[in-house]
Amino acid sequence: MSRLGASSLQEPPPEPLGARRLTMEPPPQYPGAMVNVTNHCNLACAHCFVFREGNPNDSDGEMKPERLLAELERLRDRHGIRRMMWMGGEPMLRWRLVEQGLALFEKNTITTNGTVVFKDFGPDVTYVVSLDGPRDVNDPVRGEGVFDRVMQNVAALPDDFQSMVMAQCVLHRENQHRLEDLVRELLPTKFRGLTFSFYVPRAGEVSPRAWADVEEREAAIDIVFDLKRRYPGFIWNSSRSLELLRPATAKIVTDHCPMQKTMLPLYIEGNDFTTPYCCYGNDVDCDRCGSWGVFAAAAKISGPWDALQT
Numbered sequence: 532m533s534r535l536g537a538s539s540l541q542e543p544p545p546e547p548l549g550a551r552r553l554t555m556e557p558p559p560q561y562p563g564a565m566v567n568v569t570n571h572c573n574l575a576c577a578h579c580f581v582f583r584e585g586n587p588n589d590s591d592g593e594m595k596p597e598r599l600l601a602e603l604e605r606l607r608d609r610h611g612i613r614r615m616m617w618m619g620g621e622p623m624l625r626w627r628l629v630e631q632g633l634a635l636f637e638k639n640t641i642t643t644n645g646t647v648v649f650k651d652f653g654p655d656v657t658y659v660v661s662l663d664g665p666r667d668v669n670d671p672v673r674g675e676g677v678f679d680r681v682m683q684n685v686a687a688l689p690d691d692f693q694s695m696v697m698a699q700c701v702l703h704r705e706n707q708h709r710l711e712d713l714v715r716e717l718l719p720t721k722f723r724g725l726t727f728s729f730y731v732p733r734a735g736e737v738s739p740r741a742w743a744d745v746e747e748r749e750a751a752i753d754i755v756f757d758l759k760r761r762y763p764g765f766i767w768n769s770s771r772s773l774e775l776l777r778p779a780t781a782k783i784v785t786d787h788c789p790m791q792k793t794m795l796p797l798y799i800e801g802n803d804f805t806t807p808y809c810c811y812g813n814d815v816d817c818d819r820c821g822s823w824g825v826f827a828a829a830a831k832i833s834g835p836w837d838a839l840q841t
């Protein structure tokens with residue numbers, strides 16, 4: 532679903548950052564935000580929503596660190612933001628900026644491709660490291676040699692490294708049958724756990740990666756449930772969030788997307804931030820969205836999906 536094509540059931544997108552400045556209404560409050568601190572990336576992953584056409588992703592002349600941090604502070608105060616998800620592009624290409632920005636927020640998560648050396652930012656910071664399968668599945672998506680580089684970087688973490696390191700796998704139609712191989716690779720390492728986020732396709736996308744609909748996607752949910760049963764404690768998707776991904780409830784959740792109200796997406800556009808339709812950009816298919824963040828949030832709150840869950 533695109534920003535212009537939102538259905539009437541869909542929550543309205545976040546307002547442009549300056550839209551309310553001329554009114555007396557209080558600015559909307561967002562407990563969390565995600566920020567792309569750079570549009571530069573050292574990888575070019577085939578599935579990446581950031582670099583899709585129509586999203587703010589130009590890496591020329593992007594905001595200098597001082598302005599970016601000052602804007603984050605202003606937006607924090609304006610919108611009551613307490614939790615920040617640091618993203619990009621690759622956020623660790625600007626790790627000094629990220630390090631400075633951590634102090635602005637109560638809780639910080641850094642989503643990284645894991646190819647840049649990790650910095651110990653202390654016990655209150657979580658690294659979410661992206662890996663999309665075992666080597667022969669991950670590397671065709673994320674780049675040749677990337678799997679080994681990430682595993683080497685994680686293996687090289689000192690024993691007293693304090694920041695928490697977990698993995699996130701974007702689950703799609705092409706890797707769904709190889710997830711156990713990834714789990715087995717990660718289990719003996721310093722990764723503390725793994726979440727699966729189901730692929731978010733473009734509006735109208737027909738590709739080997741995208742399930743045709745949520746009915747076709749259901750087999751992948753059962754695969755994750757099976758892994759949860761066999762590797763207890765390591766797969767962190769909650770059972771309720773997985774149940775909500777099933778066809779009976781998925782569309783109710785995405786029609787009332789909890790992230791739209793709780794997470795302010797901040798993309799860089801030149802010397803300013805801009806808010807696209809949602810964290811996944813502008814040209815998304817909400818009906819097939821399986822974002823971990825959406826379903827994890829829905830699982831924690833009551834919503835119209837409660838009435839339909841079996």
Ligand SMILES: C[S@@+](CC[C@H](N)C(=O)[O-])C[C@H]1O[C@@H](n2cnc3c(N)ncnc32)[C@H](O)[C@@H]1O
Nearest residue numbers: 578579580619620621642643644661701730731
């Ligand atoms: C856009 S990346 C930015 C941070 C960093 N460069 C990385 O790869 O982790 C943030 C997360 O979004 C995931 N992602 C990219 N495209 C996606 C898509 N179409 N659907 C769901 N997740 C996606 C990535 O795999 C990664 O875990």
Ligand code: SF4
Nearest residue numbers: 572574576579620644
């Ligand atoms: S590393 Fe992250 S931002 Fe870069 S292309 Fe891959 S998913 Fe996108």
Ligand code: SF4
Nearest residue numbers: 785788809815817820
């Ligand atoms: S997070 Fe998913 S459901 Fe929510 S608006 Fe974006 S694509 Fe749609």
